[in-house]
Amino acid sequence: MQSLIDNLRNQLGDAHVLPAGPACAPYEEDWRGRYRGEALCVARPASTEEVAAVVRACAEAGVPIVPQGGNTGLVGAGVPHAGRREVLLSLSRLNRIRAVDPVNATLTAEAGCTLVVVQEAARAQGRLFPLSLASEGSCQIGGNLAANAGGVQVLRYGNMRELTLGLEVVLADGRIWDGLRGLRKDNTGYDLKQLFVGSEGTLGVITAAVLKLHPLPATRSVAWLAMADTSAAMDFLSLLQGRCGERLSAFEIVSAEAHELLLARMPICARPLQTRAPWYALVELADGDAASPLVSLCERVLEEGFGRGWVLDAALAQSEAQAEALWALRENISEAQKKDGISIKHDISVPVSAIPTFLERADTALQAAFPGVRIVAFGHAGDGNLHYNASMREGGEANTALVARTAEVNRIVHDVAASLNGSISAEHGLGQLKREEIRRYKSPLELELMARIKQALDPRGLFNPGKLL
Known part of the structure; x- marks a missing residue:
């Protein structure tokens, strides 16, 4: 092990092998404090060649590698195991924007660039990189790719799979695959980049990517709505899609329980409506034409929603500050839950x-099994992704007892999702958290094919062992 560390120091310099x-x-x-390991060392390369x-x-040396980006993941995929037998590979020093091509609408970024840096580089050229996450100030593009990140604008722009045209990847034998092509059409065989997007660092180390850019919105309209129920919210979503088309950028829903918890735990957030409702929705319309009558369009659709009894009340932002305040009601829910205490989280x-x-x-199933359970539900209803979190309202010993039965809670929630042809992980990945649980929901054939791909690309199993598979 010491000879490996000495070798790494010769390659990177003493200061970059911790x-x-x-x-x-x-x-x-990890960010949640759920997983903690012990690395042999932390290697911090500054280039693809150093990776x-x-x-x-x-x-x-036969030593496993754990790639890590901004360490904002939620399933333990980016942290080492105990025992100091793994090298943690931090990509944070690979942080250059290599190129921006506004005509081709692409941006080439290294894996260690934070999401906000990529957003700003696109904006500087009058373009939009639309991935948007609460952790965008610290999460990194490599991690976004490894987890196939989604966020709040998947409804309009898609997740990282849809936003990626090309990749550069270091393979298990140290060779570098240069797939940095900014092409929308390339029908020359298997789309290799898609193997690595969502692979959680188990197949190769992503070092750079060619990302799709979009026109920068010149105007937007944001509204916070009180909804009659979730069926009304889905009906109103369908109406919005029909009336607004691609102008509809986001449609988020928030339960009353989640809303009240937010207001109690986050003093920076204020109640936008006096009307109390079982569910709320956050809607954003955006257009590249500054003269687009988005506000009047939003008002017309809202009137139709009121008329059908789907929308009970609405607050329509009249300024950018008000729009940001409405978005804060959605984006701070996770932080409010963290302040409130431990909950059993589902994605x-x-x-x-x-x-x-x-x-x-x-x-219904959770209330029957765990009387008094509190459900904090919210998420990206426009693409079918819900964050569905359970805890006991009174906290304390009752909540500790519930958390001790996490496996039972998970089984109820995941079985319901599976019965509706759903997924137990929409955007967070599997990591360590759901590595075993997924065996109940994927067919043996799917698991076999995944294992064969892993064997083909990483035959010695040195990339992020014990994660995903």
Whole structure:
């Protein structure tokens, strides 16, 4: 092990190979504090060639590698196991914007660029990179790709799979695959980049990507709505899609329970409506034409929603500050839950039309099994992705007892999602958290094919072992 560390120091310099102990600690624990490991060392390369050198050195020594971006993941995919037998590979120094091509509407970024840096680089050229997450100030593009990140604008722009045209990847033997092509059409065989997007660092180390850009919106309209119920919300979503087309950028829903928890735990957030409702929706319309009558369009559709009894009340932002305040009601829910205490979190997806059925079945089953359980539900209803979190209202010992039965809670929630042809992980990935759970929901053939791909690309199993598979 010491000879490997010495080799890495020769390749990267002493300052960029952090020894086991306190220097490694920030890299060894996940954002939620759920997973903590012990790395042999932390290697911090500054170029693709240095990443390749680290991979070759680890391959020669037979030592596993755990790639890590901004360490904002939620399933333990980017932290090492205990025992100090793995090298943690931090990509944070690969942080250059290599190129922006506004005519081709592409941007080439290295894996360690934070999402907000990519957004700003696109904006500087009058373009939009539309991926938007609460952690965008610290999450990194490599991690976004490895987890196939989604966020709040998947409804209009798609997730990272749809936003990626090309990749550069270091393979298990240290060779570099240069697939950095900014082409919309390339029908020359297997689309190799899609193997690595969503692979959670188990097949290769993504070092750079060619990303799609879009026209920068010149105007937007944001509204916070009180909804009669989730069926009304889905009906109103369908109406919005028909009336507004591609102008509809986001449609988020928030349960009353989630809304009240937010207001109680986050003093920076204010109640936008006096009307109390079982569910709320956040709607954003955007257009590249500054003269587009988005506000009047939104008002017309809202009037139709009121007339049909779907919308009970509405607050329509009259300024950018008000629009940001309405978005804060959605984006701070996770932080409010963190302040409130431990909850059992789920990241499920179902067909959009099945959201009301999922909520009814899952709520009923959990209340029957765990009387007094509190459900904090919210998420990206426009693409069928809900964050569905359970805790006991009174907290304390009751909540500790519920958390101890996480496997039972998960089984209820995941079984309901699966019965509706849904997924137990919409955008967070599997990591360590759901690595075993997925075996119940994927067919043996799917698992076999995944294992064969892993064997083909990483035959010694040195990339992020014990994650996803």
